[in-house]
Amino acid sequence: MNGACLLAALLLSRPLVAAAADESEDIRILVAEGVGGLSIRGAGLRVSDSGESFEVRGRSLRVDCRDGAAVVPGLAPGEGPVAVEAVGSLFAAGRELRGSIEVRCTGDRWMAINVLPLEAYLDAVLGAEMPPSFPPEALKAQAVAARSYALHRKIDAWAKGLPYHLGATVLSQVYGGVAAEDPRAKRAVDATRGEVLAYGMLPVEAYFHSACGGRTETGAAALGRDLPYLASVPCPCAAHAPHARWSVRVTEGELLRLAGALWGRSRVRDLAVSARTSTGRALTLRVTTRAGVRTVPAAELRSALGWLRLPSLWFDVRRRGDTFVFAGRGSGHGAGLCQWGARVLAEQGRGYREILAHYYPGTEVRRAY
Ligand SMILES: [Zn+2]
Structure with a gap:
């Protein structure tokens, strides 16, 4: 189903799911961008644009972007995208990829978009986003969450007229291509094939994170997404996740x-959490400097120090000599599915539907295809 059909179906308020995806549902992932040209390798390469299609001699092909046109040996330069397919997988931008690659040019810049079946995409996402050693029911919950999030983004991208649906980094869902696939993750994707988490008629924005630290955060506080199913819920991860408690100097x-x-580069005399969200995470910090007192958003401090350096916003901070000690809990933004919590619930015998209902209250699993 193409984007136009998808949106039309939603506007007609047909039940999501019959409408939102079918056997041929695909997904478009921005895997790399650059200037100049891109080399693509594979067996039986075939390149096409809107008018022509031919098989490439040899196992590699270079697509260059010049003045907005894609330049490919043997193909008349054109302003539209160029699609490259192979027999089996393709190699481009340091990754092995299933499906095809579409190269789009803007000036001398190129954009490589991997177009592949949604289910094949999920095989790779799941292998990268959750440890495949986690219990099968936790992996299945993650598979349904990742499928729902991808479909939500697909609808959103179509509405905005974007040429791709998701990026490949932690800002979207981490997509590592074939190298990230794992048979245990693939079993979870296969077992939930076509299943989507829906709220009303729509696939949910199924955000997830590593470990909340004992209570998830609301979507409004964590991500600026005030959605009824991104409510704060208790979570059993605190006693089990390796990074449930942390200290950073x-x-x-x-x-x-x-x-x-963030505070005018004055030396810092003191730093303290000055406001917290309803779940106790830092919202703002009071920075006392020689020049005065400033209030800074805690999320901006975390961004400046590094998302991994300061694993979450659930912390206290105190000064010890010339060092500030951040003592906190959890890892990630804290909204939606807690992966370590899902692991604990699965080990306690809960099924993936129960796990999803816990972390996304008010939603239901529906079969799309
Ligand atoms: Zn948790």
Whole structure:
């Protein structure tokens, strides 16, 4: 089903799911961008644009972008996208990929979009996003969440007229291509094939994170997404996740170098959490400097220090000598499915539908195809 049909079906308020996806549902992932040209390798390469299609001699092909046109040996330069297919997988931008690659040119810049079946995409996403050693019911919950999130983004991208649906990084869902696939993850994708988490008629924005630390955050506080199913719920991960509790030491010098722009680069005398969200996560910090007192959003401090350096916003901070000690819990933004919590619930015998109902209250699993 193409994007137009998809949106039309939604506008007609047909039940999501019969309408939103079928056997041929595919997904478009932006895997790389650059300037100049892109090399693609594979067996039996075939390249096509809107008018022509031919088989490439040899096992590699280069697509260059010049003044907005895709330049491919043997093909008349054109302004439209060029599609490259292979017999089996393709190699491009350092990854092995299933499906085809579409190259789009803007000036001398190129964009490589991997077009592949949604289910094949999920095989790779699941292998990268959740440890495949997690129990099968936790993996199945993650598979349905990732499928729902991808479909939500597909609808959103179509409405905005974007040429791709998702990126390949942690900002979307981590997509590593064939190298990230794992047979245990694939079993979970196959077992839930076509199943989508829906709220009303629509696939949900099924955000997920590593470990909440004991209670999930609301979508409004964590991501600015005030959605009824991204409510805060209790979670059993705290006693089990390896990073449920953490402590990070940041020297004053490092704090000033990485985040000083947030308060005018004055030396920091004191740092304290000045407001918290309803679940206890830091919302703002009070920074006391020689120049005065500033209030800065906690999320901006975390962004400046590094999302991995400061694993979550659920922390206290105190000064010890010339070092600030952040003591916190959980890892990630905290909204939606908690992966370590899902693991604990699965080990306690809960099924993936129960796990999803816990972390996304008010939603239901529906079969799309
Ligand atoms: Zn949790």
